[in-house]
Amino acid sequence: SIVSRKYRTGYHFQPPKNWINDPNGPMYYNGLYHLFYQYNPDSVIPGNKTWGHSVSADLINWLRLEPALDRTEPYDAKGCWSGSVTILADGRPAILYTGADGVKNQAQCIAFPSNNSDPFLREWTKPDSNPVIRPNGPGLNPSQFRDPTTGWTGPDGQWRIAVGAELDGYSAALLYKSEDFVHWTRVDHPLYSSNSSAMWECPDFFAALPGNSSGLDISSAVPNGAKHVLKVSLDSCDKYMIGVYDLERDRFVPDTVVDDRRLWPRIDYGNYYASKSFFDAKKGRRIIWGWANESDSSSDDVAKGWAGIQAIPRRIWLDSDGKQLLQWPVEEVESLRRNGISHKGIELKKGDLFEIKGTDTLQADVDIEFEPRTMDKADPFDPSWLLDTEKHCREADATAPGGLGPFGLVLMASDNLEEHTTVHFRVYKSQHKHMILMCSDLRRSSLRPGLYTPAYGGFFEFDLEKERRISLRTLIDRSVVESFGGGGRVCVMARVYPMALVKDSDARIYVFNNGTSTVMVPQLKAWSMRRAQMNVKKG
Numbered sequence: 001s002i003v004s005r006k007y008r009t010g011y012h013f014q015p016p017k018n019w020i021n022d023p024n025g026p027m028y029y030n031g032l033y034h035l036f037y038q039y040n041p042d043s044v045i046p047g048n049k050t051w052g053h054s055v056s057a058d059l060i061n062w063l064r065l066e067p068a069l070d071r072t073e074p075y076d077a078k079g080c081w082s083g084s085v086t087i088l089a090d091g092r093p094a095i096l097y098t099g100a101d102g103v104k105n106q107a108q109c110i111a112f113p114s115n116n117s118d119p120f121l122r123e124w125t126k127p128d129s130n131p132v133i134r135p136n137g138p139g140l141n142p143s144q145f146r147d148p149t150t151g152w153t154g155p156d157g158q159w160r161i162a163v164g165a166e167l168d169g170y171s172a173a174l175l176y177k178s179e180d181f182v183h184w185t186r187v188d189h190p191l192y193s194s195n196s197s198a199m200w201e202c203p204d205f206f207a208a209l210p211g212n213s214s215g216l217d218i219s220s221a222v223p224n225g226a227k228h229v230l231k232v233s234l235d236s237c238d239k240y241m242i243g244v245y246d247l248e249r250d251r252f253v254p255d256t257v258v259d260d261r262r263l264w265p266r267i268d269y270g271n272y273y274a275s276k277s278f279f280d281a282k283k284g285r286r287i288i289w290g291w292a293n294e295s296d297s298s299s300d301d302v303a304k305g306w307a308g309i310q311a312i313p314r315r316i317w318l319d320s321d322g323k324q325l326l327q328w329p330v331e332e333v334e335s336l337r338r339n340g341i342s343h344k345g346i347e348l349k350k351g352d353l354f355e356i357k358g359t360d361t362l363q364a365d366v367d368i369e370f371e372p373r374t375m376d377k378a379d380p381f382d383p384s385w386l387l388d389t390e391k392h393c394r395e396a397d398a399t400a401p402g403g404l405g406p407f408g409l410v411l412m413a414s415d416n417l418e419e420h421t422t423v424h425f426r427v428y429k430s431q432h433k434h435m436i437l438m439c440s441d442l443r444r445s446s447l448r449p450g451l452y453t454p455a456y457g458g459f460f461e462f463d464l465e466k467e468r469r470i471s472l473r474t475l476i477d478r479s480v481v482e483s484f485g486g487g488g489r490v491c492v493m494a495r496v497y498p499m500a501l502v503k504d505s506d507a508r509i510y511v512f513n514n515g516t517s518t519v520m521v522p523q524l525k526a527w528s529m530r531r532a533q534m535n536v537k538k539g
């Protein structure tokens, strides 16, 4: 249908049709990137989960293969749920995934490539020893026990993995150990647990060196000074903790324990869930994938014939003081750029709207730097806003003038601005530093009914001693507005369904400033984005 075609992404990953959710087992192996993902082969609604499978040489253009795992056994009759890939010592990859049995009780299962000489690793075999980890032992709930991580080895040479679970009614990343990756025993304490929530899905655990954008392979020795990150999925978002991995006690120890989980930092402040990272041995970086759900109605999904996409794969690393994660679209996405335009030295006074012309406004990559003339007029920061950033984005929106900001982008805008989405900043003065709010406000993104249109938002610290410019990179891809603020300190994935797309009318992009202080744009670059080759069929 026309709706399907217009909202279908040009370069964000999705299969030709049907429902998808979590990315699974991403890896680089033998010259190819593999992406598996939760896929319903039969329908556009969730269910019948198999592992869809695509491979790529560049993370952007994809060959589509047949599903790698299907529901063939009693232990995975209700679905092959999420999991990870680990490359074993002999170089063979192994999948660990969650099997949901006939009553959706969960156990961890293993699969190996059926034919190691197949460059695409099309077929996978489930050995008879499955399931390899059952929800045995005290405190476990068999219906809340899933999503094994990639394995790592400890100082004793044994494999370890974490599994998301409910433990005595609370959330835990359980720890399991194995000599051979097939026989597992539960360690008597979890890798980490918390009584501030009930269940963690899709844990992800990795090492990172502060200030070093190269990635670390968690299975090889971890260098001195490295930190560890534990990411967990809950409350419809992906949150993380930074800490150290105490090898003696075999526990993750967060640098600071924050009891109120609303304050945990997020991988992304928008529509982004169940993310999974992997070490890319080709380019020595860590890459994270995350799922973005549709935010139209399920009848819209039926009309489209598809639901769910993956966010652009992002390089992920730790900032220099080891306090927060930074993310940036993998450089390969830049190969899709064409017809670049650039502006320098734009001055934005209060109320100014400057139109960005000359690029495709529906498939674009926009990269802007803002430089406030002065920070003097920044309004005072109130820490209670951190508890509900969406509420603050609604209250202090793009039309509400502040001392410094709002300034940013208006995009997917119809001629009369009846439809538009804003991505913008607001600068506040805190005790010793500045706090910047980044919002992605979808409330007027479409005149179509039945859409979920929140105003997403997140805060980041800004140090005037070290920096003057506030950067914003936004990837526009038809129903996607994916933004990276402050060099990747706050990321916001958003889904939009403007009427303008269906009607084939123009959508416009502007930079704006509605704050009292003048803001300069020392540099603005934008490109149209080509379509990626998404679903080239193979075998």
Ligand code: DQQ
Binding pocket: 021, 022, 038, 049, 081, 082, 083, 098, 146, 147, 201, 202, 273, 274
């Ligand atoms: N999705 C999978 C589960 C996981 C959840 C099932 C997270 O394994 O916990 O499709 O979105």
